[in-house]
Amino acid sequence: MIEARAVSKRYGRRTAVDGATFTVRSGAVTGFLGPNGAGKSTTIRMIMGLDAPTSGSVTVNGKAYARHAAPLREVGALLEARSVHTGRSAYHHLLALALTTGIPRRRVDEVLGLVGLTDVAHQRVGAFSLGMGQRLGVAAALLGDPATLILDEPVNGLDPQGILWIRTLLRRLAAEGRTVFVSSHLMSEMALTADHLVVIGKGRIIAEASVREVIDRASAKVVRVRTPRAAELRALLTGPGIDVTTTEPGLLDVHGLGSAEVGLIACRHGIPLEELAPVQASLEEAFMELTDGALEYRVPTPEGLPA
Numbered sequence: 001m002i003e004a005r006a007v008s009k010r011y012g013r014r015t016a017v018d019g020a021t022f023t024v025r026s027g028a029v030t031g032f033l034g035p036n037g038a039g040k041s042t043t044i045r046m047i048m049g050l051d052a053p054t055s056g057s058v059t060v061n062g063k064a065y066a067r068h069a070a071p072l073r074e075v076g077a078l079l080e081a082r083s084v085h086t087g088r089s090a091y092h093h094l095l096a097l098a099l100t101t102g103i104p105r106r107r108v109d110e111v112l113g114l115v116g117l118t119d120v121a122h123q124r125v126g127a128f129s130l131g132m133g134q135r136l137g138v139a140a141a142l143l144g145d146p147a148t149l150i151l152d153e154p155v156n157g158l159d160p161q162g163i164l165w166i167r168t169l170l171r172r173l174a175a176e177g178r179t180v181f182v183s184s185h186l187m188s189e190m191a192l193t194a195d196h197l198v199v200i201g202k203g204r205i206i207a208e209a210s211v212r213e214v215i216d217r218a219s220a221k222v223v224r225v226r227t228p229r230a231a232e233l234r235a236l237l238t239g240p241g242i243d244v245t246t247t248e249p250g251l252l253d254v255h256g257l258g259s260a261e262v263g264l265i266a267c268r269h270g271i272p273l274e275e276l277a278p279v280q281a282s283l284e285e286a287f288m289e290l291t292d293g294a295l296e297y298r299v300p301t302p303e304g305l306p307a
């Protein structure tokens with residue numbers, strides 16, 4: 001379990017992480033989502049004891065990372081910037097890590113098998129493809145058989161096969177009861193991999209919920225109605241916070257009311273409905289809605305106005 005309590009990090013006058021409080025539980029994959037520059041890597045560095053918080057605290061399995069007697073056995077991490085001696089073989093790279101941390105030699109063969117690198121174990125790491133390098137990084141993270149795994153953007157640059165491999169592996173590790181915390185700015189990927197989400201924007205935690213809740217929260221606000229008497233119904237759907245848009249004749253998108261409320265109003269006025277359904281947002285849309293206002297840089301609209 002990872003627990004961040006009001007953790008902040010300032011670099012000079014820049015606040016990278018601003019009072020973040022969240023909990024990452026065991027037995028699930030938790031996605032750490034946020035736009036570029038939101039503070040994901042900084043938060044992960046603080047969890048790993050690579051950066052000290054300016055204020056607040058963050059613990060892994062109840063203790064600050066550095067206070068664990070054998071941190072590699074508690075937490076395995078795949079960080080974006082990896083340092084691997086390119087002249088070494090995968091086997092020797094892992095063996096060096098194992099020997100310096102008191103991990104038995106046989107575990108090296110085990111993790112090589114787990115990540116599918118047994119056949120290339122004695123090749124030079126310098127000749128590895130990006131995908132193979134990523135598998136080696138995961139092998140190193142698994143070396144201490146840790147209860148907690150932290151992966152910073154693990155699918156960056158991987159091909160579809162590599163992405164599927166990471167996804168399957170993370171799901172399996174969570175099913176074994178481990179805590180799996182994985183950062184990404186790819187919402188579509190998180191929708192397939194994660195059970196829970198911690199969403200960060202401009203250094204602040206803006207959501208901590210299940211993937212389903214995040215989608216439902218964004219979806220609940222729009223109801224699509226099809227009726228032959230659209231103009232009449234539209235005139236009835238007025239009030240504070242209610243907005244009705246239309247994209248084709250006979251079709252209304254109602255913002256600010258639930259399906260039941262729209263159905264009741266139509267029923268009271270004897271307006272027949274051919275379709276009435278909440279519009280399901282994609283995780284992508286839910287994310288955009290959540291982080292709107294938290295984006296560092298906004299893309300101008302085609303008219304050149306701020307979005």
Ligand SMILES: Nc1ncnc2c1ncn2[C@@H]1O[C@H](COP(=O)(O)OP(=O)(O)OP(=O)(O)O)[C@@H](O)[C@H]1O
Pocket residue numbers: 011014015016034035036037038039040041042043185
């Ligand atoms: N060592 C540092 N010195 C100064 N500013 C930093 C440092 N590290 C990060 N920052 C700033 O802190 C903010 C958060 O950066 P961070 O790398 O944590 O974001 P991120 O969410 O991981 O982004 P990305 O998805 O682009 O990797 C950014 O504005 C960044 O410029």
